[in-house]
Amino acid sequence: MKFLVISNLSLTLIMSGIIWFVQLIHYPLFSKTNSNNFHSFHSEHTKRTTWLVAPLMIAEALICTILFIKMPTITTSIGLSILFLIWTCTFFVQLPIHNKLNKEFNTKLVHKLIKSNWIRTISWTVRAATCFVLI
Incomplete structure (x- = not known):
């Protein structure tokens, strides 16, 4: 059980660090990119980010789900619910914006991406924070 709790915390802290970097540094730089090379920049961003983030998100979801099954508490329930919100936002808000940006640069979409993120x-x-409670 300790392995699951530590893995859950570790993966979540890694994703928290990545998302703060993306929110404060990476996404704001989108609007500083030349619109002539934005498509190539954004395509490369998408490939590289997916390569890094997808395995981490999948591992986090698996560990979080297993942890909830083995230890169904309020804290693990909240953690799983938050993760569901993150995945929902990723696939139904962020991804559609990225798909539009991949077709054409649009400052309003960049601002929407930053705001919704x-x-x-x-x-x-x-x-x-909920993962720390489990320790």
């Missing part, structure tokens, strides 16, 4: 940033931060 606060949901994931705050959610991963709160999730990290």
Whole structure:
């Protein structure tokens, strides 16, 4: 059980760090990119980010789910619910914006991406706090 709790915390802290970097540094730089090379920049961003983040998110979801099954408490329930919110926001808010940006640069979409990403940033931060409670 200790392995699951530590793995859960570790993966969540890694994702929290990544999302804060993306929120405060990476996404704001989108609007500083030349619109002529934005498509190539964004395509490369998507490939590299997916390569890093997808395995971490999948591992986090698996560990979080197993932890909830083996230890169904309020804290693990909250953690799993927050993770569900993060995934929902990722696939139904962030991904569609990225798909539109991949077709054409649009400053309003970049601002929408940054603004809507606060949901994931705050959610991963709160999730990290819930993971600490389990220790």
